[in-house]
Amino acid sequence: MSAWLASAWKSSLRILLATAAIAALLLLLSGMRWSGTAMAGSRTSSSTNATTPAAGCAQCHAEVVSSYSHAGMQHALEPEGSDPVLKSHPSLHAQVGPYSYAIETKGAESTYTVSDGKDSLTLPVRWIFGQHSQTWVLEKDGTFYESAVSYFHREQALAATPGDENLQPQSVPDAIGRKVSQWELLQCFNCHATHATEGEKLTLDRLSLGLGCERCHQGSDQHMQDALHGNFASRPRSLKTMNAEETSEFCGQCHRTWDTVVRNHWHGEADVRFQPYRLANSRCFLGTDRRISCVACHDPHQPESTSVEFYDAKCLACHATGGSHAAAGEVKETALAAAPKTCPVSKTKCVTCHMPKVTLPGGHGVFTDHQIRIVRTGESYPD
Amino acid sequence: MTDESPIALHAISVSIRSKGGSRSFHLCVRLFALSLFCTLIFISPLRLSAQGAASVDDLPQRATAARNSGNLPAAISLYHQAVQQKADWAEGWFYLGLLNYESDQFANATAAFTSFLKLQPGVPPVMALRGLSEFESSAYDDALRDLEQAVLHGAANDPHNEQIIRFHYAQLLTRAGRFDDAMKQYQFFADRHIENPDLLAGLGLVGTRTAILMSEVPAQQRPMLEDVGRATYTFLSGDNEGAGRLFNTLFTQYPSSPQLYLFYATLLYRDRSNLAIDAIRNEVAAMPDNGYARAVLAFTLMIAGRFAEARPEAEKAMEQKPDLEMAQIALGRCLIETGTGPSDDKRAEGLLNQVLSRDSNNLEAHMAMAALYSRTGRREDEYRERMACLRLEK
Incomplete structure (x- = not known):
């Protein structure tokens, strides 16, 4: 690198670091830390009170973060209360065997109701898996269920969730859907969200919706913190070299x-x-x-x-x-x-x-x- | 007879669910035999017709009457006389076998079913009955052969008959040391929420890798086996968390049974390989000279894609058990995934070829070969190996 180029690079670096330092200061002053409350423009879930650090990455990688915000993987898990599909279909109904299902969206709340005509059960829709076609993960008394019905983009309607068609629930609680074991939940959330798991534990209070930068570029959170202090040595490994x-x-x-x-x-x-x-x-x-x-x-x-x-x-x-x-x-x-x-x-x-x-x-x-x-x-x- | 069928099937189901112990299974076998015959007369030309009876005078009618009146000794005697007069009367041999079975005359039952099968070879329900008779006669190798063939040819397709056949078949597989095959039979019961102490003890034998029959279990070991069986049953039922808790209790309760770690690892390694690895690491730590355990650790790490960690374990396992297939595969795959050059590739190919020379249908070895060729740019070889894997896993 020539002296001139080196000088220009150093100058750019100084500007970058100054910008980053100001941004960091503003963040600290406003209490908007990465693991804390939601940042403007980030993808959050009100139930998890979590956020994505993509906005932080955007300080240096603005273009890629901007384009990624529209990519499918970023929408693998949609936010409760503001999901476009449920907003545009505020009242969805289906009948599967003896059970009727209704997904109702009012304001910022969506609910999932199953009924056998006598009894009914209503649960909040908190985890919305999929951007176009959707299946919901529901929770009742600490047990998680894959919803018995899913929304299908092709038909713009509800139908039995693929793979669960042969379930024969014997009660309204059973008819919520298929019980999902802990290890399967880990897999589901690990592929639809970021920071949702830690080892063999679910950390839903920390999750960011969809696949954030850290999910593929492991170490990017640390890299971002380090970069704010001018340290670029902890950059995540490049995935471009993979065959x-x-x-x-x-x-x-x-x-x-x-x-x-x-x-x-x-x-x-x-x-x-x-x-x-x-x-x-x-x-x-x-x-x-x-x-x-x-x-x-x-x-x-x-x-x-x-x-x-x-x-x-x-x-x-x-x-x-x-x-x-x-x-x-x-x-x-x-x-x-x-x-x-x-x-x-x-x-x-x-x-x-x-x-x-x-x-x-x-x-x-x-x-x-x-x-x-x-x-x-x-x-x-x-x- | 046909009218009895639904009752018999219902009784089988109820007794399995509500009663424990071998007596209920024995009762089930009798009822099962009746239901089998109902099936048999529909699927075979051996119908209870007047034409068949006329050919051996009135002995069949008298035998049937004795059987229907519950006079088993008389019925056996009459059927015996009938088949002596007409040795090609398959129906007579069937009832003679069945009645002998019901009278606990298992050797005679086996002989009668054998005569039937000479006339009508390969009728799966009768093979199953002969297998059960052989089981009771302690002819276990023959019983295993017959029940295996019976299951293979659909004798266990009826959900009710399946319970009897699979339970005895599983015991025989366990006795033969075919624990993974036995587990597949026990999975059937877990899927249907069928549980009793005998099933749990049977699963316990599988879990502790004890190749004996339940009748050979010392009384003092039975509670431990049932505990292991319960943990395994819980796992097979899909309650992984519950199973984890039960296994952890077992590890504390029975610290001198290190095979339990290994067993838990083999349950977990496909879906929850990380947990399996923790379990098997404990086994290796407790018994560092156990080459088999180390090979399982290496293999499980390989399945989990943790090749760098797997490699040193695979190397050690190869030192301890150089002929162990699992160690050869694990090391071969690890060399491919972590190797640095042609020498590692060559060594991997050699190890995998050793496995394939003994077992040309070894799926994991072919998968490793596909990986080797993929990484070394041998497109046609890679494609061939992948297609071989797809054929094998069907």
Whole structure:
């Protein structure tokens, strides 16, 4: 680095540190600490009185924090009382077997009521899992339940929660939903919220809604604190260096790894939800090739693109004459020397043929099958 | 007979739920046999028809009348005479077997069911009955073979019959040291909230890895086995927190049974591998020379994706038990995930090939191979191994 550049860098650093110090002072003065009460613009849950530190990260990473605020993972758990879906559907009803269900939203409160016509039970809706389609985790006397009914975006209506269709509750309390064990709760909240667990304990009083920075970038909270004091040595490890296999395992912590699905013997079309597993079953998958990693197509800090053309360039990074390794990011493996096949049919809208949409059992949702392949007419779901 | 079926099935269900001990199971077996025959006459050509009876004079009618009147000795005698006259009368052999079973003449029952099965090979309910007769005759290896085949071919598909068959089958699997297979049979009872002291003691034998029958359990050990069984049953019922509390009580109550840690770890390792690791670490700390326990620790750490921690444990386990498959797989996978170069890859491949040379269908070994090829850029090999895994896990 030249002296001039070094000087400019130091100058920028001084400005940055000064800004950070002022911000820190303001925060301290106003009592708005990261673990304390909600900050303006943060995603909070009134029941947990918790907040996200993303606003703090935004001081340095404004652009990525801004785009991430619209990304799906940030909305994996929605705030009670201000969820757009429940606000726009203030009275939802369903009948499942002998039980009727009603989700009513009035002002900042949503309630879940189950009735058998004689008795009824009403619980507050506190934990809203999902941004578009939703399932609620409910609590009664210290026991947690997965709601027996869920809201489905496709139908804009309630129906039985997938996987729970065969429950046969014998009473109104049983009909709330499926009891969720402690370890399963840990998994649920760990993948839908940040700071919701600590080891084997649930820490719902501390949770931030959705997946905040710290959830993937472990150590970012500490990094932020240190950065405010001018220490940048504790920066979280970069995730950019991960290859396809490592990325699949990282994302698979929640989206399910190939190992997890195989070990659990999960089968059927419902496993189309487990994208890392499906992707690894593709003939073109290779652990060392970053062009086939999750993040080659999906920037986790951006809302998911629904344009099929958006993904063409990703496919053509390999499947084009003289496919660009550079475009995929410093791929050096010898295995890539062999040129992948090019499609004789089209160079556009690749995913429409090679990554077909699969409707989940029950018909409430459609997922893109990440098992990339040549789909034969009439073939069944490869499982 | 057909009219008795619902009563019999109902009685089986009630007795299992309300009574404990082998007497209720014995009663259940009798009722079960009746219900089996109801099934049998619908699925086989062996109907109680006048045509069949006419072929052996009036002995069948007299035998049936004796059976219906509860005169078992006379019925047995008449059926015996009938099958002596007409050895291909399968129905006669069936009743002769059943009545002998009801009269605690288990060797005769086994012989009669064997004659039936020579005429009608592979009828699952009769195989199950012969298996139960063999069990009572202490011909345990034969009983295991028959009950295994019976279950495999659907004899236990009826939810009511399933209880009797699975309970005896589980005991035989335990005696054979096939504890994981026995556990699968006991899972059935937990799923249906069926509980009694015999079931708990049976689960206790599984938990303590004791390869004996319940009838061989010394009386003073029975309470401990039931305690272990209750903790296990609680876990199988899905109450993980409750099971955790019960196991922790057991660890305190029975400190000289270190196998309990290992067992708890094997229950937990798929879904709650971190808890399992804590449990098995205690086992290793208590018995550092236990290569098997160390291999389980390494394997569980591997399942949890904690490869760096798993590797030294796997290395030690290999020193202690170099031929132990679990240690070979754990070390092989750890070398792949934490290795620094071709020598580690080569060593991993060698270990995994050792496993596969003995057990070509070992899923974890194939999974590790897929990981190896994925990390070393061998696309076609990786794909082949992944597809092999998908075939194996179905």
